Amino acid sequence: MVGSGYVGMSLSVLLAQHSDVTVLDIDAERVNKINSKQSTVADKEIELFLVEKSLSLTATLDKQVAYEDARFIVVTTPTNYDTDTNCFDTSSVDAVVSDALELNIDALVIIKSTIPVGHTKLLQERHVTDRVIFSPEFLREGQALKDNLYPSRIIVGSQSKAAVEFASLLQQGAEKTDVDILFIKSIEAEAVKLFANTYLAMRVSFFNELDSYSLTHELDTKNIIEGVCLDERIGDGYNNPSFGYGGYCLPKDTKQLLTNYDDVPQTLIKAIVSSNTTRKDFIAEAILKRNPKVVGFFRLVMKSGSDNFRSSAIQGIMKRINAKGLEVVVFEPELDAEEFFGSKVETDLDRFKKMCDVIVANRRADCLTDVSEKCFSRDLFGEN
Secondary structure, eight states: OBOOSHHHHHHHHHHTTTSOEEEEOSOHHHHHHHHTTOOSSOOHHHHHHHHHSOOOEEEESOHHHHHTTOSEEEEOOOOOEETTTTEEOOHHHHHHHHHHHHHOSSOEEEEOSOOOTTHHHHHHHHHTOSOEEEOOOOOOTTOHHHHHHSOSOEEESOOSHHHHHHHHHHHHHOSOSOOOEEEOOHHHHHHHHHHHHHHHHHHHHHHHHHHHHHHHTTOOHHHHHHHHHTSTTTOSSSOSOOSOOOTTTHHHHHHHHHHHTTTSOOSHHHHHHHHHHHHHHHHHHHHHTTOOSEEEEEOOSSSTTOOOOTTOHHHHHHHHHHHTTOEEEEEOTTOOSSEETTEEEOOOHHHHHHHOSEEEOSSOOGGGGGGTTTEEOOOOSSOO
């Protein structure tokens, strides 16, 4: 397992129930954590399994040790979106694939990192091999192992014997017994990943724009959403208003899909990407209408139960408020710093509450109940 973020850590724990798993990482602290039965990510299920389950799991900094006897090499390194190239930066994935093929002449290399549509084929052609395939993951931060234990589906971008064997290992580790397994082309599996996340972003955007309309016309957003979602064709889920879709996956995956549409007529995908900016502009203006002097931002993490700040929607609001010249204060227990992008970080919650005229919270928390009149949040249902 190359990489020990949410995907790598959860998959390692899942597979280590029945197989010998070695995690390869470039971070010595993460390697030591895993070897000490500690999780590298915030995930209660992973933490519990590491302590209570009998797992065959080790970690190393040595790629030779990790690769030489592996039957499967799973790539879970990050692919951030590069705004200069308008494409994922796949350099870490490409380097891992190259090393894996060189150091192990038999293993199937399975890419779990999100990549552009067609990238697996490019790697197969570059290395003249069919030992590189793509298999998407569908995990939520903070619930990654749970989503592996109860997968919505298992998709593998190959029909080879080794690919079928890998899918069976994922099924073996899961607690859900009746799992749909789909064997398709890697290029189709890559498209599944990007289209699935873009659909979720579209749904988030839809209910955010419904909320913007309701606020503008002084309507009760919650009543409207409940009425809309009682239609079984629409249903619940991803309907709680927010400051925009954020986190590691949805912002970059929607932009990558839009790039993949360069030669295809479209309007919807572009609208999904641009709607996130529009929503943040709207929320920032709503906060400014309260005429605050000091604006507090409660938590920078993407959502409750996460330790990830990357592309969290609330940061986009903070930057807009900062740009207006207002004093901004941040409360974030996960942040070990005195400042965050030029704004003061306050570690004492009571002091934070007193000093702020408005407290901006993407998701409400019980500890803010006593200052609810100061709070600005669009969290209507108390869920992520």
